[in-house]
Amino acid sequence: MxxxxxxxxxxxxxxxxxxxxxxxxxxxxxxxxxxxxxxxxxxxxxxxxxxxxxxxxxxxxxxxxxxxxxxxxxxxxxxxxxxxxxxxxxxxxxxxxxxxxxxxxxxxxxxxxxxxxxxxxxxxxxxxxxxxxxxxxxxxxxHRIHEINLKNENESYRLIFDHLNIAIWVSEYKTGKLVYASQGLSDLYQYPQEDFYRDKLDIRMVIRSVVHPEDKRYVRKNALNILTNGDPINIRYRIKCPDRTVKWVTCKTTPYYDKNGKITHIFGLQTDITDEVKLEEQLTFIANHDLLTELPNHRSLEEKVEHIMESKTPFALLFFNLDRFSVINGALGYQVGDEVLKTIANRLRLILPESSFIARLKSNDFVILIENCQSLENIKCITENLLNDIKQPLSINGYEINITSSLGISLYPQDGTTKQSLMDKAHSALNHAKKRGPNTYLIYSSSEDVAFQRKLAIENSIIEALEREEFELYYQPLVETHTGQILGAEALIRWNHQSWGLISPGEFIPIAEENQLINEISDWVIKKACSQIKDWRDKGLTPIPISVNISPIRLMKKGLTEYVRTQLEANNVPAGYLGVEITEGSLLKSEKVVIDTLYELKSLGVRIAIDDFGTGFASLNYLREYHADTLKIDQVFIQSRDGQVEKDNIIVGSVLQMAKGLKMRIIAEGVEEYGQYRFLRNRDCDIIQGYLFSRPLPVLQFEALLAKGTLEPDPEKVEKDRQRRLLH
Structure with a gap:
């Protein structure tokens, strides 16, 4: 013891x-x-x-x-x-x-x-x-329990890190020797995890050994940041693995400081981002290319033009368009049309010089950029070869298709120093080339550009004109043939531009239709006509029906019936006081859409008139399908030329007889001579419209006629108006 x-x-x-x-x-x-x-x-x-x-x-x-x-x-x-x-x-x-x-x-x-x-x-x-x-x-x-807990915690982190799909490592700052390497690092570099420790590997040497040759300088340059300044780095680069695969990785490193503020270790994290990079590349390709033809798109073209302009290198811009491509789509279907576009794109790649840049803008519009133009003759030679090769027959889905193209050319820097001006001028040259016929090209000329510049100015001014109320409606009376009573009026739009004065509807309406601006104009006309009927009623004048012209484009856009209903209700106008005139050609645009819209308008009580009857190619079946109230005989049959009078009279007589059989009203438009009036009256034409009774008038002048209630034919006034128009 x-x-x-x-x-x-x-x-x-x-x-x-x-x-x-x-x-x-x-x-x-x-x-x-x-x-x-x-x-x-x-x-x-x-x-x-x-x-x-x-x-x-x-x-x-x-x-x-x-x-x-x-x-x-x-x-x-x-x-x-x-x-x-x-x-x-x-x-x-x-x-x-x-x-x-x-x-x-x-x-x-x-x-x-x-x-x-x-x-x-x-x-x-x-x-x-x-x-x-x-x-x-x-x-x-x-102390021991704390030590064990810490060890267990570290082991837990190690297990977590080893199961993460990322590479994690810790190395000594001075020597680069690895003190920790996760399983992710082993998987990324295809190197056994235990060998990292056994071989006492330097992480810098490991990374350097697998970096893609093209990225070595970039990686070396950025690695100096942490080696010299202790700055964290965050870079991405490619590596070549032992199995020869190439991967994209991110590398983030952070220095670890001791209590004295000195760097002792480097913490690194690397992630395989190969799939992300591939997705980025796919999205970038989609953003910069036309997916049908895989050619660069409008965005890529703009970037390319800007890049070349910065280098001041001369180039030619070729605006290329397939002639009558819509006919192929309409006759053979969009699938065949798409195959045509892909085939044409492949031909362009083969035909043009390798240095050429080819882009597809939309539909059948392509733009070709040719750098370092040696001469104008060289451009002409390339263009002529291009047109000749393109017109060679195509064999697609069993069809042999013959197609031609048109082309407009602008040159840098002669024709402009901005991408937009060059595009506009090449497009202008294309439009002029198309007017000369298929398989034609033109080099931009300033003398031919005046009309284009005016067209562009008109296009840009239409919306402003609506906002500034530069448009107004003129009214031409519809006169009962036998009594001269004013039964209604056709509303005709006029544009009194603040700088240019009066612009003809024949000039601005086609431009508005081409750019879809006709929808805003059509809605404005409907709104103005409804408010005018209300205004006449409020003034104590006898209200009369007003007919408005509706573009085929607006007719096919959804919401027309609802818009008409809204305007009628807002002005407390019965639907029968509003008439809609559609051209015979619009019946062919989209039969189902047109039938539905006209049926809705008819059900609402709006009157339907077919304008310019006899000039289109519509089947007589349309007269039954569309339930029109009125036929308007086109003035081409009324104002007969020498040698055509007898034939035109037969046509007019036949139309009058047919309309009466169908219980439809007939309006003869463009009546300017008393003989024409007498002919129509003798054949019981219902309504006369034309200069013989009155030209289209501004609202105040028309109200004076409306107050009278009836009109007499005035051949002398017609002649005076004709002389005045000739002088202008």
Missing amino acids: AKTNSTQSDTLGLLFSNSVHSNISQDAQLASMVLSYYTSLGHNHPDLIMVFSPNGDLRTTNQIPKGIFTEIHKVADFQRILLKKSYAEIETAFQQALIGKCKQCIVQIKWKNLYFETTVYPLSGKENRIVGIVLIAKDVTE
Whole structure:
């Protein structure tokens, strides 16, 4: 049994004193001082100190043993309280102490989560003979548990990182040596994970060995940021893997600083973004190319033109268009039309010089850019060869298709120094070429551009004209043939431009139709006509029906019936006071849409008139299908030329007879001569419209006629109007 009385510390001090006795002078005072020192050291030491005899018996301790240590009387007793592995460590430490060596180890208690750091060393007496063995036990449970938890946490992170689809690594700042490499890094570089550690690889060398040759300089340049300044980097580049595949990766690195502010490690994160880059490339291709032909689109063309302009390199811009392409679509279907476009695109690639830039803008419009034009003759030669090759027959889906093209050319810098001006002028030249017939080309000429510039100005001014109320309606009376009574009026739009004066409808209406602006104009006419009927009623004038001309384009756009209904209700006008005139040609535009819209208008109570009857190619079946109220005989049959009078009279007579059989009203328009009027009256034509009674008048002048109620034919006035028109 170990001593446990108050003399323990003194005994411990004596043991320590004896162990160094041979090294101390025999001076009694010095010996006393050493004894006091060792006694105090043992007594005040915070850790448990146990002294064993060389044969393993406990001789003394510096404090009364507590808890599990009360069972320790000899070294073998540790076997009862320690885990097997820990006891083996203690046993080895005692064996080492017996031969004069010191050993330190961490031991764990069996039943409790307790850890002790033990230090075992020998006590030597005279002649270095081992007289005892000291064991110092320090409770390190809290520190050890924290250490284990930290290790487990690190292991958890390692497992997480290894299962992420990213490459994570940590390297020493100065040497580049890897201290951590995730499974993702191994997968990315196709290198065994354990070899990163075994071979003590330098991450810089690893990255450098796989970087794509074209990206090496870029990577090296950016890597210097973190090596010289400690700046984080975030770059992307390509790598070539051992299996020869090429991957896109991002590389983000962040420096790790110690408490002194010095960089000790680099944290790196790399991600395989190959799929993302491929998607980006696909989206970029879609954004910059026409998907049908895979040619560059309008956006790419603009970028190309701007780029060449910056270099001041001369070039030619060829605006290329397939003639009568809509006929192919209409006759053979859009699928065949698409195949034609793809075939033409392939031909252009083969025909034109490799340096040419070919873009598809829309439908059958292509633009070709030819750099470094040697001469105008060279451009002409390329163009003529192009037109000749394009007109060679195409064999598509069993059809042999003959197609021609037209082409307009502008030159940089002669014809413009902006992309828009060059495009406009090439397009202008194309339009002039088309007027000369198929398979034609023209080089832009300023003398031919005056009409185009005016057309462009008119197009740009239409919306402003609506906002500034530059448009107005003129009214031409519809007169009952036998009585001269004013039965209604046709509203005819006029444009009094603030700078140019009056612009003919024959000039601006086709432009408006070409650019879909006719929809706004048609709606304005309907709104103005309805409000005018209300205004006449409010003034006490007898309201009369007003007919308005509706473009085929507006007729096929949804919402016309609802818009008409809204305007009628807003002005409290009965639907029968509004008439809609449509040209015979519009019946052919889109039969189903036209039938539905006209049926809706008819159901609403709006009158339907077919204008310019006899000049189109509509089947007589349309007269039955569309339930029109009125036929208007075109003035071409009324104002007969020499040699055509008899034939035209037969046609007019036949139309009159047919209309009466169908119970439709007939209006003869363009009546300017008394003989024409007499002919129509004798054949019971219902209504006359023309200069013989009145030209189209502004609203105030027309109101004066309306107040009279009836009109007489005035041949002399017609002649005066004719002379005035000739002078102007």
